[in-house]
Amino acid sequence: MQGELDQADALIEQLQGTDDPAQFEALETRLVGRKAGIITRAYSRMREVTDADARKRFGQELNRRAQLVADLAARHQQRRAAITRRGPAIDPTMPARDRWVGARHPVTAVIDEIAAIFRELGFTIALGPEAERDWYNFGALNFPDDHPAMDMHDTLYLGDGAVLRTHTSPVQVRTLQQYPPPVRILAPGTVYRRDFFDATHAPAFAQLEGMAVDEDIGFADLKATLTEFARRFYGGSRRVRFGPSYFPFTEPSAQMDVEIDLGDGKGTRWVEILGCGLMHPAVLESAGLDSARYTGWAFGMGPGRIAMSRHGIPDIRLLYDSDVRFHAQFAPGAAAEDAR
Ligand code: DAH
Numbered sequence: 001m002q003g004e005l006d007q008a009d010a011l012i013e014q015l016q017g018t019d020d021p022a023q024f025e026a027l028e029t030r031l032v033g034r035k036a037g038i039i040t041r042a043y044s045r046m047r048e049v050t051d052a053d054a055r056k057r058f059g060q061e062l063n064r065r066a067q068l069v070a071d072l073a074a075r076h077q078q079r080r081a082a083i084t085r086r087g088p089a090i091d092p093t094m095p096a097r098d099r100w101v102g103a104r105h106p107v108t109a110v111i112d113e114i115a116a117i118f119r120e121l122g123f124t125i126a127l128g129p130e131a132e133r134d135w136y137n138f139g140a141l142n143f144p145d146d147h148p149a150m151d152m153h154d155t156l157y158l159g160d161g162a163v164l165r166t167h168t169s170p171v172q173v174r175t176l177q178q179y180p181p182p183v184r185i186l187a188p189g190t191v192y193r194r195d196f197f198d199a200t201h202a203p204a205f206a207q208l209e210g211m212a213v214d215e216d217i218g219f220a221d222l223k224a225t226l227t228e229f230a231r232r233f234y235g236g237s238r239r240v241r242f243g244p245s246y247f248p249f250t251e252p253s254a255q256m257d258v259e260i261d262l263g264d265g266k267g268t269r270w271v272e273i274l275g276c277g278l279m280h281p282a283v284l285e286s287a288g289l290d291s292a293r294y295t296g297w298a299f300g301m302g303p304g305r306i307a308m309s310r311h312g313i314p315d316i317r318l319l320y321d322s323d324v325r326f327h328a329q330f331a332p333g334a335a336a337e338d339a340r
Contacts, residue, residue, distance in 0.1 A: 001058055004042045005180045008065050011038065015072050017176065024076050031069050039066050103331035106307040107206050107319055114303065115209060117232045118186045121225060123210065125314030126185035128171035129190070134163045136170035140286035141249040154194040156203075156224045159315060164192035168209035172279070172298060175211070181294050182214040188303070199315040211279070213289070213296030219252070219278055222297035226276060230258050241270065249296060250277025263312050271309060274301035 002201040008031060015027045017320055032039050042062055043052065049055040083089060103114070115125060128136075137155075139145075162293035171187035187209040195201040212221065223242060230240045239259040247253045276299035281291035306317055318326050 001042070001045070004038055004045075005061055005065070012068055012072070015069065015316055018129075019079065021076075021080060023146045024073075028069065028073055032066060033094075034275065039069070057095075084319050101183040101331040103327055103329075105319075105327065106311060106313070106330055107303050109330070110307045110310070111206065111208060114233065115186055115188065117229055118210065120232075121184075121228065123186045123212075125173055125186040126175045126187045127189060128165070128168070128174045128187065130165055130190055131158060131162055132165040132170050134161050135167050137163050137174055140173040140283065141169050142280045142286075143248045143283040146331060147248065149175070156192050156194050165189075166193055166250075167191050167300060168207045169298070169300060170281065171209050172211050172249075173287045176213060176284070176289060181296075183296075184212045186210050191193075197317060202304070202316050202320050205316070205320070208301050208303055209219070210300070211298040212277065212294060213284070213294055215294060216297045217297060219297070221277070222254075222276060222299075226274070226299060228258055230256070230273070234258055234260070245277070247275060247277060249280050249283050250275075253277035256299075260309060262309055270300065273306060274299045276300070 004286050011027055011031050015024065015031070017022050018027065029036050034040060039062055042058075046055055046059055046062070049058055049306065066276045090111050130284055134155075134157075155166050158164065158166040168187045168191060171185070171189070175183060175187070189207060189209075189210050190204055191207045192204050193201070212225070224253065227240050230238055241257050245253040245255040253275065255272050256274050256276060257272050259268045260271045261268045262271075276297065279296040279298055284291040284294055284296065304316060307313065307319065308316065
């Protein structure tokens, strides 16, 4: 009798050691098969044990093993079912496949951040056409005919009085023609200049226009708003300064500089980040507003230049060349430092 128990134990040990369905089934049959199972047959030989106590102990030993086999069979079934649900077994030693994670273009990221700040300051987004009437691009903005400032813009003419807009400032007049003051807008968009594509020039690039028009708006509003913007964008302790400048559509005109560490080891320096000014009365009149009643201020900046100084990008062509090796550096998780 002990011989059967030992045999059963040896098979049970093998049963515990296998995950293979065919092998498991064969072992299970040899143990508890209906006709020839070792345990099954041992049960029928129980009556040969004459001593009642010994018979009882033998029965208990058999029960224990039968239960163990039943438990192992149940566990085996569960594992098989789980594997079927999950599909074929995986090979954990296989090299992982790289995932492509999309990245926001660094210029888009700058525009989005600036837009979020101005939205909090009460500005809405306005857009205008890229193919523009030259009157909106120049005349309405107080550029005198044949004024040299127009040369500065290296215009791409489309013929028939149309141009590719050289700046986003025409959105000022288009917006004011459509909406009565108070108006506060931010106008991002692409602008075009007849420039060579070199390290510092691109024939098409991003610009951001801002404008606020109301009764009683002055230079103090301009300074306060743009300073607040710079603090939120660059950090609260950032120093800003305003200096004189010239644009035909603002009077007075100014530029705003921010003290920036470009991360090149040379410390901080003043970097011009935008042009601005009080809107020239002629611009308000172009839009059909009474310049005795309404005043306003405006600014324009280049998000591309801001992205370049932020990331230490040395060549504007990197921004607009669409080389995936460049853009992948801005994907989440990529090791792109944020020098600003
Ligand atoms: N339009 C100017 C440019 O393209 C930028 C600019 C300067 C816009 C001053 C403004 C402003 O609204 O007030 O260079």
